[in-house]
Amino acid sequence: MNGILFEKMRFTCQQSGHCCCDPNIIVTLTYRDxxxxxxxxxxxFRLLLxxxxxxxxxxTTSPILEKQMVLETILTSDGKVIPGLKKHSKKICxxxxxxxxxxxxxxxxxxRNYPLAFVKEKELIMSTWVKNSPKTCPGIGKGSPxxxxxxxxxxxxxxxxxxxHNQVVRELNVEASNNRPLTAREALWTLIIYGESEYQQRQK
Ligand code: SF4
Structure with missing residues (x-):
């Protein structure tokens, strides 16, 4: 396990923007995001798109890579997709x-969590750094533990x-297998509607 003892982790954001400008980082999105x-x-919605x-x-995607994805892929008529933030041509968020x-x-x-990554084994939650972040993030090692x-x-x-999020996606995927799969845009809209109705329920 590549976990790190909590007490040894020091991080204070230096507002360097390195994580937002790192071409190797993809920010994937939950339905709440x-x-x-x-x-x-x-x-x-058009602006969001x-x-x-x-x-x-x-x-061509390696099954190992697919397995490492934290978010499950959504089955759509456009393929298996995961929504994420776009980058500019210079690979900046x-x-x-x-x-x-x-x-x-x-x-x-x-x-919100960068550069922390979490690992769960049974009920035990452990923390580590996002891959490569110790090389690029100047906030690591700064401040109090x-x-x-x-x-x-x-x-x-x-x-x-x-x-x-993954539970909702699995339900969508069962629907997609039994009926006509949604397009990626329709799936995105469905996730937003789901998030909104969940939010309304929480307000009651
Ligand atoms: S959403 Fe904000 S914090 Fe996240 S990568 Fe983009 S600019 Fe950085």
């Missing part, structure tokens, strides 16, 4: 506006959102 972005973008990419997996993120308060789950409680809480929130 999609709803947060949709709301931030004035509930304008300008900011989203559909990362597709096909027969579409929301990065020097010197910082232009949607900071609604940034996706992956950005992160507390075990803080990391555990973040890890729990992370897995709760991921597992719920």
């Amino acid at each position: 999609l709803l947060r972005l949709f709301t931030t973008l004035y509930c304008d 300008q900011k989203i990419s559909f990362y597709t997996l096909d027969s 579409v929301f990065y506006s020097r010197p910082s993120c232009s949607i900071y308060s609604s940034r996706p789950l992956a950005c 992160l507390s075990q409680k803080n990391i555990e809480q973040r890890g729990k929130r992370f897995f709760k959102e991921i597992e719920k």
